[in-house]
Amino acid sequence: MTTTAAARPTTAAGARPTPSTIQQWWVLTVRVIMPTLRNGEVVTQVAASVMFTVGFYIPLKHMMGMFAQSMSSYAQYLMPLIALQAIAFAAVSAAFRSATDSVQGIDRRFKSMPIASMTPLGARMSASMYRCSLALAVSLACGYVIGFRFYGPVAHTVGFCLGVLLIGAAMSFVGDMIGVASANPEATTHMTMLPQLIFGLMSAGVQPAERFPKWIQGFVRNQPVSQFVYALRALAGDSTPAAGAVTWPVIGPALAWVVAYAAAGIPLAIWVSRRRR
Amino acid sequence: MRNTDKAVFVAGLRKTFGDVVALRDISFQVVRGEVLGLLGPNGAGKTTTVDILSTLTRPDHGYAEVAGHDVMSDPAGVRRSIMLTGQQVALDDMLTGRENLVMFGRLQGLKKSHARSRATQLLDQFDLVQAADRAVSTYSGGMRRRIDIACGLVVRPEVVFLDEPTTGLDPRSRQSIWELVSDFKEAGIATLLTTQYLEEADTLSDRIIVIDHGTIIAEGTADELKARTGATYCEIVPRHLKDLPAVAQALGSLLPEHYRAALTTTSDRISMPAPDGPKTLLEALYHLNAAKIELLDIALRRPSLDEVFLTLTSEDSGDRYDARLAAEALR
Numbered sequence: 001m002t003t004t005a006a007a008r009p010t011t012a013a014g015a016r017p018t019p020s021t022i023q024q025w026w027v028l029t030v031r032v033i034m035p036t037l038r039n040g041e042v043v044t045q046v047a048a049s050v051m052f053t054v055g056f057y058i059p060l061k062h063m064m065g066m067f068a069q070s071m072s073s074y075a076q077y078l079m080p081l082i083a084l085q086a087i088a089f090a091a092v093s094a095a096f097r098s099a100t101d102s103v104q105g106i107d108r109r110f111k112s113m114p115i116a117s118m119t120p121l122g123a124r125m126s127a128s129m130y131r132c133s134l135a136l137a138v139s140l141a142c143g144y145v146i147g148f149r150f151y152g153p154v155a156h157t158v159g160f161c162l163g164v165l166l167i168g169a170a171m172s173f174v175g176d177m178i179g180v181a182s183a184n185p186e187a188t189t190h191m192t193m194l195p196q197l198i199f200g201l202m203s204a205g206v207q208p209a210e211r212f213p214k215w216i217q218g219f220v221r222n223q224p225v226s227q228f229v230y231a232l233r234a235l236a237g238d239s240t241p242a243a244g245a246v247t248w249p250v251i252g253p254a255l256a257w258v259v260a261y262a263a264a265g266i267p268l269a270i271w272v273s274r275r276r277r
Numbered sequence: 278m279r280n281t282d283k284a285v286f287v288a289g290l291r292k293t294f295g296d297v298v299a300l301r302d303i304s305f306q307v308v309r310g311e312v313l314g315l316l317g318p319n320g321a322g323k324t325t326t327v328d329i330l331s332t333l334t335r336p337d338h339g340y341a342e343v344a345g346h347d348v349m350s351d352p353a354g355v356r357r358s359i360m361l362t363g364q365q366v367a368l369d370d371m372l373t374g375r376e377n378l379v380m381f382g383r384l385q386g387l388k389k390s391h392a393r394s395r396a397t398q399l400l401d402q403f404d405l406v407q408a409a410d411r412a413v414s415t416y417s418g419g420m421r422r423r424i425d426i427a428c429g430l431v432v433r434p435e436v437v438f439l440d441e442p443t444t445g446l447d448p449r450s451r452q453s454i455w456e457l458v459s460d461f462k463e464a465g466i467a468t469l470l471t472t473q474y475l476e477e478a479d480t481l482s483d484r485i486i487v488i489d490h491g492t493i494i495a496e497g498t499a500d501e502l503k504a505r506t507g508a509t510y511c512e513i514v515p516r517h518l519k520d521l522p523a524v525a526q527a528l529g530s531l532l533p534e535h536y537r538a539a540l541t542t543t544s545d546r547i548s549m550p551a552p553d554g555p556k557t558l559l560e561a562l563y564h565l566n567a568a569k570i571e572l573l574d575i576a577l578r579r580p581s582l583d584e585v586f587l588t589l590t591s592e593d594s595g596d597r598y599d600a601r602l603a604a605e606a607l608r
Contacts, residue, residue: 017386017432027383035371105367112331112361113384114353 024115028123032097033130041093045131046138049086053142056081056206064207071242075147080232081205082143084225086135087168088196094128095175095192102183117273124176125169132168136161151237156246160235163254167228170261177268205229224257231255283342284309284436284467285330290339292325292491299325300491303339307436307467312458314482315471316585322491323471324364327440330469331361344435360429361438366421370414374405374424377413382431392431399427404453419450426457437461437468443477455481475585479503487589495589505588509577511551511558516571518545527568531561550588551577 036042061074071077101107101120110120140148150157179188202212202219204226212220220226231254234244244250285307292300300322307313315323328334330343332352340347346354368377375396382392400409403423408416413424422442429437439458443451458481461468472478478485479499487495487502495502515524524547525537532549540547551557558577565572580588 019384019386023386024384027380031369031372031380034376035369039371100370104370105363105365106369108333108363109361109367110384111333112356112359114356115384 019114021116021119024119025123025126028120029126029130032124032127036093036131042134045086045089045093045134048089049082049135049138049142052085053078053082053139053146057146060206070240072239073147075143076149076236076238076243077233078146078205079139079143079148079236080229081200081203081225083136083139083164083232084167084205084228085196085200086139087132087164088171088200090128090131090135090168091171091175092189092192092196093131094124094172095179095188096185097127098124098176098179099182099185099188100179102180103185107180121176121269125173128172128176129165129169132165132172135168136164148236151239151243152235152246156235156237159246160232163228163232163235166258167254167261170258170265173265174261174268177265177272180272181268199223199225203229222253224254224261227253227257282345283307284311284344285313285469286340286342287326287330288340290326290329290336290341292322292329292334292336298491300329300336303488303491303493305486305493305496307469309435309467310462310465311484312462312468312470312482314478314485315469315488316473316475316478316485317471317488318473321488323488324440325491326488327361327438327469327471330355330436331359331438332356358435359438360426360434360436362422362425362429362440362442364441364444366425368413368421368425368428371412373410373412374416374420375400375409377424377428378431381428385432387431395431399430403427417450419446419453422446422450422454426454433464434466437466439468439470441471441473444473451477475580487585502585502589503580509551509554509557510548510580511561512546512548512574512576512578513561513565513572514546514574516573520570521545521547523568524565524570527564527570528561529564531557531564 057075057078060078064074064077101124107120111117150160152160175188175192178192179185182188182191200206202216203223204220209217209221209226230244231251234246234250237243283306285305287306288304290300290303292298303322303326305313315326317323325334329336330341330348332348332355335349340349342348343355344358346352346358348355369380372380378396378399379389379392382395383389387395400406403426405420405424405427408420413421416424426439426442442458443454446454455477458468458470462483470478470481482499485495485497485499485502486493495505497505513524513528515521521540521544525532525540528547528549532547536547536549549561553560554577558575562575565575
């Protein structure tokens with residue numbers, strides 16, 4: 001340690017620079033994205049999508065195929081759930097990341113710096129959108145390999161992609177807030193992983209709601225993942241009319257769930273920002 | 278805006294968290310180039326004070342100004358002028374030391390090239406060149422603390438808050454942090470240092486404020502405080518625990534009454550003020566020898582923080598005398 005360590009900043013700083021919010025947002029976004037390329041997060045994301053596709057498609061193809069509402073293939077039937085599981089996984093990563101920031105005290109430090117209070121959250125959300133885009137691309141690639149195709153007009157295909165990203169944004173926001181609130185990365189991962197599994201498996205994404213036991217059909221049909229699946233399936237289309245039509249009764253409930261997710265995250269966000277004030 | 282020319286100006290701060298009163302009526306000032314030590318045990322209100330001054334918490338009452346900016350009405354101005362290191366190192370563990378430095382530079386508005394050259398400079402100054410391109414998660418405790426502080430110096434702060442900067446560090450790392458604090462002083466930066474260690478406050482601070490239960494119980498230079506505390510302590514350990522009451526008896530008037538009162542069944546030694554240093558020790562030895570009490574150890578030493586508290590709280594007022602602290606001092 002040299003003895004002039006702190007004395008020198010005097011000369012180096014000169015006039016205090018004025019930080020720009022855009023630059024801060026970008027720096028904080030890159031901060032989250034950069035390690036994902038090194039610490040295996042991207043590889044894990046890809047592997048998770050592949051595993052999910054393989055794990056569901058191969059064993060269930062023959063068993064479920066015949067029940068799949070007479071769609072052209074089980075791949076076509078399963079695709080929405082593959083995409084949803086991939087973005088749910090991205091949301092779990094977002095939750096883990098925000099919990100880590102919270103527990104390591106870097107959030108606290110940012111708050112003591114000239115950074116607008118919403119900038120760190122904005123940056124984490126844009127990093128989440130990067131994860132969701134990656135998740136969407138990987139899951140579509142997996143879907144294509146097992147035989148999924150878009151059958152609808154371009155607008156529907158775009159709608160499918162935007163829909164997945166929108167659901168991803170809502171899930172990541174809630175996940176992020178849970179992470180910040182809990183400040184415990186391990187617990188957060190468990191807390192967010194479990195609903196992903198339960199809602200994913202107990203959904204119309206794997207098999208039609210009618211194939212579930214009677215007493216649980218109501219839940220299966222109306223829970224958010226199934227509603228997302230119905231909407232995305234209609235947007236993806238099929239060579240048969242069995243995918244459903246792109247109508248308000250099909251798309252509306254999914255959009256309502258997205259709004260509900262965001263609405264659940266906002267009180268959490270307010271609570272977190274008021275904490276200790 | 279600027280009401281005083283003090284780097285830190287605090288008047289009548291009060292803060293409660295639910296039922297817990299964290300601060301009651303805290304007032305002090307720090308001038309440029311001064312190191313003020315805020316000394317107190319866990320839960321005394323040190324971190325709450327730092328949190329208020331670094332705009333992380335709002336006070337319920339009172340006024341505080343940092344580098345000329347009111348913490349309530351101009352938090353942005355405060356944030357532009359300070360550096361805060363918390364009790365916990367606050368960095369991005371997944372980034373390298375260099376990346377962290379560049380990030381903090383960029384967050385404070387430096388251009389990329391300037392942030393990079395500044396990072397290189399700081400890595401050199403903080404003796405972290407070899408570890409520069411390793412993830413911070415692989416750093417030792419001392420290295421983490423150094424890079425943590427370095428990240429706060431990318432742009433020169435006017436006021437530095439160091440909240441227990443050496444807790445959990447080995448002596449060598451502690452030494453290097455101490456050197457750093459004396460550099461702040463030379464650079465004309467005002468430093469507010471919180472610590473649980475009297476030795477640390479003693480070595481680094483120009484002035485010390487002793488804080489307990491959210492109240493300032495003493496203020497002065499290290500020498501002034503020590504003079505009030507009694508410069509030296511004598512610690513006596515009998516070979517047999519059961520002899521402890523006999524030791525207390527044999528010491529007679531050498532052992533002040535409230536120290537005697539604080540003895541418990543779990544005590545294994547007696548600490549007492551040694552106002553005359555070696556002479557007090559000799560006297561104690563003489564009495565104990567006469568009482569034929571076998572000793573394991575007897576030594577003179579500097580007062581511990583507990584003893585500073587014991588003395589300060591007991592001289593402050595009789596009712597405020599806290600037997601629990603005394604018991605800890607005698608442990």
